[in-house]
Amino acid sequence: MRRWVLIAxxxxxxxxxxxxxxxxxxxISLSDVALARPPxxxxxxxxxxxxxxxxxxxxxxxxxxxxxxLYWKAYLSSLKIAVFSTFLTLLVGYPIAYGMAxxxxxxxxxxxxxxxxxxxTSFLIRVYSWMGILSQEGYLNQILxxxxxxxxxxxxxxTNTAVYVGIVYTYLPFMILPIYAAxxxxxxxxxxxxxxxxxxxxxxxxxxxxxxxxxxxxxxxFLVFIPALxxxxxxxxxxxxxxxxxxxxxWEEFFSNRDWPVASAVAVVLLLxxxxxxxLFQRNQQRQAEAEQ
Amino acid sequence: xxxLSWFNTVSLTLGFAFLYIPMIILIIYSFNESxxxxxxxxxxxxxxxxxIRNEAMLDAAWVTLRVAVMSSTIATxxxxxxxxxxxxxxxxFGRTLFSGMIYAPLVMPEVITGLSLLLLFIGLGLDRGxxxxxxxxxxxxMCFVSVVxxxxxxxxxxxxxxxxxxxxxxxxxxxxxxxxxxxxPAVISGWLLAFTxxxxxxxxxxxxxxxxxxxxxxKIFSAVRLGVSPEINALSTIMIxxxxxxxxxxxxVSKRNALRRQKDEQAAVQNA
Amino acid sequence: MGQNVFAPWxxxxxxxxxxxxxxxKRFGSFVAIDDLTLDIYEQEFFALLGPSGCGKTTLMRMxxxxxxxxxxxxxxxxxxxxxxxxxxxxVNMMFQSYALFPHLSVWDNIAFGLRRDRMAKAEIDxxxxxxxxxxxxxxxxRRKPHQISGGQxxxxxxxxxxxxxxxxxxxDEPLGALDKKxxxxxxxxxxxIQEKTGTTFVIVTHDQEEAMTVASRVAVMDHGRIxxxxxxEEIYEGPNSVYVADFIGDVNLIEGRATASGEDGYSIExxxxxxxxxxxxxxxxxxxxxxxLAVRPEKVxxxxxxxxxxxxxxxxxxxxxxxxxxxxxxxxxxxxLVIKAQAANTRRIARRxxxxxxxxxxxxxxxxxxxxxx
Numbered sequence: 001m002r003r004w005v006l007i008a009x010x011x012x013x014x015x016x017x018x019x020x021x022x023x024x025x026x027x028i029s030l031s032d033v034a035l036a037r038p039p040x041x042x043x044x045x046x047x048x049x050x051x052x053x054x055x056x057x058x059x060x061x062x063x064x065x066x067x068x069x070l071y072w073k074a075y076l077s078s079l080k081i082a083v084f085s086t087f088l089t090l091l092v093g094y095p096i097a098y099g100m101a102x103x104x105x106x107x108x109x110x111x112x113x114x115x116x117x118x119x120x121t122s123f124l125i126r127v128y129s130w131m132g133i134l135s136q137e138g139y140l141n142q143i144l145x146x147x148x149x150x151x152x153x154x155x156x157x158x159t160n161t162a163v164y165v166g167i168v169y170t171y172l173p174f175m176i177l178p179i180y181a182a183x184x185x186x187x188x189x190x191x192x193x194x195x196x197x198x199x200x201x202x203x204x205x206x207x208x209x210x211x212x213x214x215x216x217x218x219x220x221x222f223l224v225f226i227p228a229l230x231x232x233x234x235x236x237x238x239x240x241x242x243x244x245x246x247x248x249x250x251w252e253e254f255f256s257n258r259d260w261p262v263a264s265a266v267a268v269v270l271l272l273x274x275x276x277x278x279x280l281f282q283r284n285q286q287r288q289a290e291a292e293q
Numbered sequence: 294x295x296x297l298s299w300f301n302t303v304s305l306t307l308g309f310a311f312l313y314i315p316m317i318i319l320i321i322y323s324f325n326e327s328x329x330x331x332x333x334x335x336x337x338x339x340x341x342x343x344x345i346r347n348e349a350m351l352d353a354a355w356v357t358l359r360v361a362v363m364s365s366t367i368a369t370x371x372x373x374x375x376x377x378x379x380x381x382x383x384x385x386f387g388r389t390l391f392s393g394m395i396y397a398p399l400v401m402p403e404v405i406t407g408l409s410l411l412l413l414f415i416g417l418g419l420d421r422g423x424x425x426x427x428x429x430x431x432x433x434x435m436c437f438v439s440v441v442x443x444x445x446x447x448x449x450x451x452x453x454x455x456x457x458x459x460x461x462x463x464x465x466x467x468x469x470x471x472x473x474x475x476x477x478p479a480v481i482s483g484w485l486l487a488f489t490x491x492x493x494x495x496x497x498x499x500x501x502x503x504x505x506x507x508x509x510x511x512k513i514f515s516a517v518r519l520g521v522s523p524e525i526n527a528l529s530t531i532m533i534x535x536x537x538x539x540x541x542x543x544x545x546v547s548k549r550n551a552l553r554r555q556k557d558e559q560a561a562v563q564n565a
Numbered sequence: 566m567g568q569n570v571f572a573p574w575x576x577x578x579x580x581x582x583x584x585x586x587x588x589x590k591r592f593g594s595f596v597a598i599d600d601l602t603l604d605i606y607e608q609e610f611f612a613l614l615g616p617s618g619c620g621k622t623t624l625m626r627m628x629x630x631x632x633x634x635x636x637x638x639x640x641x642x643x644x645x646x647x648x649x650x651x652x653x654x655x656v657n658m659m660f661q662s663y664a665l666f667p668h669l670s671v672w673d674n675i676a677f678g679l680r681r682d683r684m685a686k687a688e689i690d691x692x693x694x695x696x697x698x699x700x701x702x703x704x705x706x707r708r709k710p711h712q713i714s715g716g717q718x719x720x721x722x723x724x725x726x727x728x729x730x731x732x733x734x735x736x737d738e739p740l741g742a743l744d745k746k747x748x749x750x751x752x753x754x755x756x757x758i759q760e761k762t763g764t765t766f767v768i769v770t771h772d773q774e775e776a777m778t779v780a781s782r783v784a785v786m787d788h789g790r791i792x793x794x795x796x797x798e799e800i801y802e803g804p805n806s807v808y809v810a811d812f813i814g815d816v817n818l819i820e821g822r823a824t825a826s827g828e829d830g831y832s833i834e835x836x837x838x839x840x841x842x843x844x845x846x847x848x849x850x851x852x853x854x855x856x857x858l859a860v861r862p863e864k865v866x867x868x869x870x871x872x873x874x875x876x877x878x879x880x881x882x883x884x885x886x887x888x889x890x891x892x893x894x895x896x897x898x899x900x901x902l903v904i905k906a907q908a909a910n911t912r913r914i915a916r917r918x919x920x921x922x923x924x925x926x927x928x929x930x931x932x933x934x935x936x937x938x939x
Contacts, residue, residue: 002464007385010375010435014394017432021409024416038415092311095304102301111305113544118312120536122493124510124517125529129315132322132521137331139318172312192631193664195651197678197729207677211668230402232496237517247404254408264412267405278400291667291711 029264030057040260061265070249071266075273077244081160081235082228085167089224090217092168093175097216098209100176101183112180119173127166127237134162134238158240166234171227175220182216183209215288222281229277230270246270316533323526330521340527347524350512357492357509360423364430365487371431372438372487373480377468379439380446398436406433407500414501421503429501430491437490438483445479478547485543489536571781572796573606580643582607582733582765583628588637590623590789597623599789600637610759610766612780614773614812620789621769625735628767629658642732652681657731661738663722665710671721672697672706678729696724699758716747723755727762736768740775752778773813777801785809801861807937810859815893817865817904819858823850823936831936833858836900842876846936857937864933865906867894867925869918874928880904882923894919896927 034041042056065071100111118126133139134157141153156162186209194204232247239245246266254263323341327334344350375395398406410429411421419425449472457467473480495510502508516525573579581604590598597620605611613621626632627639630651639646646654657678665674675696679689697703700720705713710721719739726734739755740748756779759766770776776783777797784794785808793805804810807818821835821842831850832841835858844858871877880896883903887910894906906927919925 003382006374007378007382007391010371010378010439011387011391013371013432013435014375014391017410017413017428018394018398019390021413024412025405025409028412092308095300096308099301099305099308102298103305109544109548113540114309114312117537117540118316120489120540121316122510122529122532122536124493124495124513125319125532126315128513128517128521128525128529129319131517132318132330132526133315135331135521139331142331169311169315187662187664189660189662189664190666192629192651193658193660193666193725194677195631196629196656196658197725198652198681200652203681208666212666214668226400227402230404232402232404233514237514247402250404250408260412263408267408270402271405274400274402278397281400282396 025264025267027057028261029061029268030059031261032056032058032060033259033261038260039258061261062269064262065265065269070244074244074246074249075269078229078231078246079273081163081167081245082225082231085164085171085228086221086225088164089168089171089175090221093172093220094179094217096172097176097179097183100180101186108184115173115176115180123170124233126170127234130162130166130169130238131157134165157238158243160239160243162238162240163235163243163245166238167224167228167231170234171224174223178219178223179213179216182213186212215284215291218284219281219288222277222284226274226277226281229274319526320530320533323523323530325523325526328523330523330526340523341531343524344527344531349507350509350524350528353507353509353512356423356506360426360430360498360506360508361488361491364427364434364491365484367427368431368435368487369438369480369484372435372483373442375435375439376441376443376446380443395436395439398433399440401433403494403496407497410497411500420505421501422506425501425503426498426506426508429497430487430494433497434487434490437486438480441483441486442476442479445476449476571608573609574604574782579606581605581640582609582642583767584638584640585624586638586640588627588634588639590620590627590632591635597789598627598634601789601791603784603791603794605765605767607765608763610756610768610779610781612776612783613767613769613786614776614783615771615786616812617771619786621786622737623789624786625658625737625767625769628733629656629735630654655729655732656735657726657729657733658735659722659726659737659739661741663710663718663742665718665721665725667710669709670706671702671708671710671713674710674721675725675728677725682729692728696728699727699761700724715742716751719743719751723758727758727764730762731764733765733767736766738770739768740770740772748775749778755779777813785812787812803935804859804937807857807859807939810857810935810937815862815905817860817862819860819902819904821856821858822853823856824852825850830931833936836898836902839878839900842934843931844876844934844936845931848936848938850936850938855939857939859935859937860904860929860933862893862905862907863891864929865904866928867896867906867908867919868928869923869925871926872928875931876934877926877928878904879924879926882919882921882925885919885921894925896925 028040031040031042033039042053096115100108100115103111131138135141136153136155136157138157140156141150144150145153156165190208190212191204194208195201199207230247231245232251235243235245235248236251239248247270250263250266250270253259253266322330322333324336324338325333326337326339375391379392379395407429410425410432414421414425414428453471453475454467457471458464462470493510494508495514498508499511499514502511513525513528516522583603583605585601585603588598588601589596599620601620601624613624615621623632627634628641628646630646630649630653633647641654641656666677669677672693675693676689679692684692693706694703697706700723702717702720702724705717705721710718713721719742723736723739736755740751743751752775755766759779768776768779777800780797782794782796783800785792785800787808793800793809795803800809800813804813810816811818819833819835819842821833823831823833824841826832826843829845829847830843831846832843833856834841842858850856866872866874871879878898880898882894883897884895886893886895889910891907891909894908896904896906898904904927
């Protein structure tokens with residue numbers, strides 16, 4: 001009896017506030033836009049019966065998504081930005097994680113805290129902090145012009161470059177922590193064994209350290225890639241009008257154009273795109289958990 | 294391996310410079326006299342004064358705080374229950390769906406979560422305001438709580454609970470008297486995580502809030518879209534300061550507890 | 566020395582493979598190795614024995630190249646090896662944790678070192694197969710380290726470190742992770758492999774039984790110094806100090822004062838009102854010098870009646886530990902000293918006649934005891 005209460009409370013909560021909303025999104029994505037409140041048809045009513053209601057639904061919005069190049073360009077550009085910035089985050093994050101794992105034992109808790117601290121700080125503020133640095137008259141341009149590297153200020157803010165910087169900066173802890181965890185678990189005698197068997201330091205890294213941190217690299221990459229794909233805040237603060245990302249498109253479709261059915265269809269497609277990396281990520285995590293046993 | 298190599302020193306220095314310089318600049322320029330944020334014109338705390346007189350900002354802060362406290366508390370209760378179900382209850386009808394619903398919100402783009410909840414609230418005819426934001430925040434942060442708590446529960450020695458049952462506890466008493474005190478650190482960090490997630494959230498709050506309830510991130514976002522402002526710098530500095538103090542205190546407390554425990558154990562060995 | 570006995574350390578003309586000359590190693594202010602000099606010869610199975618923290622692992626890591634000496638000189642085959650990195654040394658090591666690469670199969674683990682030498686593929690294949698055969702692992706070649714048992718892992722680690730045919734193989738507590746029965750079997754296997762390959766083995770262990778079983782010579786270490794280097798028999802029968810006598814096996818220590826009596830003979834005053842004990846020693850003692858008499862329990866006979874012997878003392882049985890093949894008797898002397906005596910259980914337990922609280926005589930010959938200075 002008590003067991004069922006324990007299961008039912010969180011279960012029902014998630015059903016009502018997580019699953020049902022998705023069913024609604026899916027349903028609205030099959031509806032038509034209308035000048036009404038709420039701004040779509042058909043509305044379900046008991047008088048007409050469920051069959052009449054279902055007959056009104058169609059895939060028109062999805063067909064629209066494929067015909068208007070804005071949408072598939074936005075999906076492609078989101079994918080490109082997410083892939084490229086994940087790679088950049090890996091390039092920046094791996095050396096930091098490696099340095100942390102090789103740091104003296106007594107420093108590591110402090111270094112760990114320094115990585116986690118930004119994670120607790122407001123995401124919005126961390127993105128915002130780059131506006132002052134990257135703008136035309138910002139600190140970066142000031143320094144570059146003062147040192148004489150450039151003579152005219154660079155335009156970085158409101159471009160894709162600024163979006164890359166923003167994603168790398170805000171998601172860096174997500175990359176560092178799993179890689180650090182993998183490197184920290186690494187038995188130091190494995191590296192010594194590799195050297196003992198004739199590896200140089202560099203060979204030992206490529207043949208032993210890197211393959212054994214692979215799970216951390218994969219986990220970190222997914223943790224950056226998945227949220228970066230649907231990112232809204234970074235492109236809308238740091239990106240320009242030319243920065244196309246699907247999260248931004250969905251937002252504008254909903255709030256500016258008030259086209260709820262198309263916004264819903266955009267959401268459903270985004271979700272379908274995300275299923276692949278999410279499933280891959282889960283498999284990686286499971287494999288890792290099994291390997292640890 | 295006790296000394297840092299040249300390469301590691303450089304990568305750590307550059308890495309942490311990258312992580313911290315933007316925030317340090319933000320803090321420094323919050324004390325700038327000038328409204329032109331990129332030009333230094335002398336030290337001043339006037340933007341903090343302006344901030345305190347900004348009624349709309351204070352209202353938003355108050356709303357945010359109330360939402361965060363309510364949603365993180367409910368999320369902690371629900372999330373702990375969910376973790377317990379996932380780790381302990383074994384098989385039951387719809388277990389796969391349940392665990393899927395726990396993990397999916399962790400990777401769900403915020404725009405989708407926000408949109409779907411908004412459509413639900415409209416369908417139900419709920420007025421958008423503090424209540425709807427709390428419901429929305431509770432839903433996604435309970436999943437984070439349950440992940441944190443279940444990772445602790447997995448390593449929990451089950452024989453402790455069995456001992457409590459053997460000594461005459463009811464299952465609920467065993468949970469309250471034995472399990473909960475032991476997993477308390479995980480539950481507390483789950484609460485803190487839920488609290489911060491709620492404080493930070495812009496996207497979901499934007500979808501689910503109404504004109505009667507504006508949260509701080511929504512306020513900041515609309516100000517930031519117009520450009521860098523010294524007032525926002527001052528606000529950011531305050532928020533960074535609170536988080537820094539909080540995180541450092543938490544880590545000092547846990548370090549002190551670990552040290553004390555170590556000392557006790559040493560003393561016990563010596564006295565034995 | 567006989568023709569077939571392997572004992573290069575007794576031959577002054579023999580060149581040692583490894584030579585430590587006044588080697589000191591410091592970690593900060595901590596002295597791990599203290600002015601140590603030691604020669605190890607080719608084809609030896611040499612054991613470094615001592616409690617944890619005695620410096621035996623540091624000594625081994627200096628041979629492998631993971632640590633450099635702070636002072637002194639270490640030679641391998643006549644060449645100073647200071648500063649040569651581990652990957653450039655003809656020395657391989659078998660790690661205590663085995664350090665098998667978890668992402669590589671058994672086969673690839675064994676081939677790992679060979680590949681670093683850019684050996685031809687056919688040669689690598691042949692060598693790996695040879696190693697698999699030597700360690701009886703042929704059927705596990707494709708498995709990953711986590712798919713095989715502890716004993717098999719141990720053999721993979723051995724095969725991997727032997728594959729490069731090193732001049733010297735270092736084994737760091739190689740059997741520490743195995744249970745007792747498997748450990749004993751593996752000890753003989755190790756000796757067998759050492760003999761077959763003719764490689765010089767240096768083993769680090771804290772298990773004296775293991776060191777005695779496998780080694781041609783044993784070095785007993787304490788606080789970064791070598792206390793005694795000798796064959797297992799010499800170490801056991803003729804320890805040079807109280808520390809070694811106490812560390813190796815079980816021993817009774819009786820403190821007293823020596824007086825010379827006859828050639829190499831001494832009589833030792835050890836307790837008021839008791840007749841002196843007689844003992845022999847090649848090492849000279851001055852009159853009234855304080856000394857310890859070390860007697861192994863199995864060399865002490867126990868009986869009800871006073872026997873005819875060089876040394877006989879009377880006492881009361883305090884405790885009997887029945888170990889199956891033998892029993893150990895704890896006998897308290899009137900002075901309060903407890904002496905252990907061992908007797909083989911040649912008869913069934915029910916018919917043994919010595920029991921608790923019995924008054925018994927303990928006896929041993931003058932040559933059974935070793936006289937040790939402080």
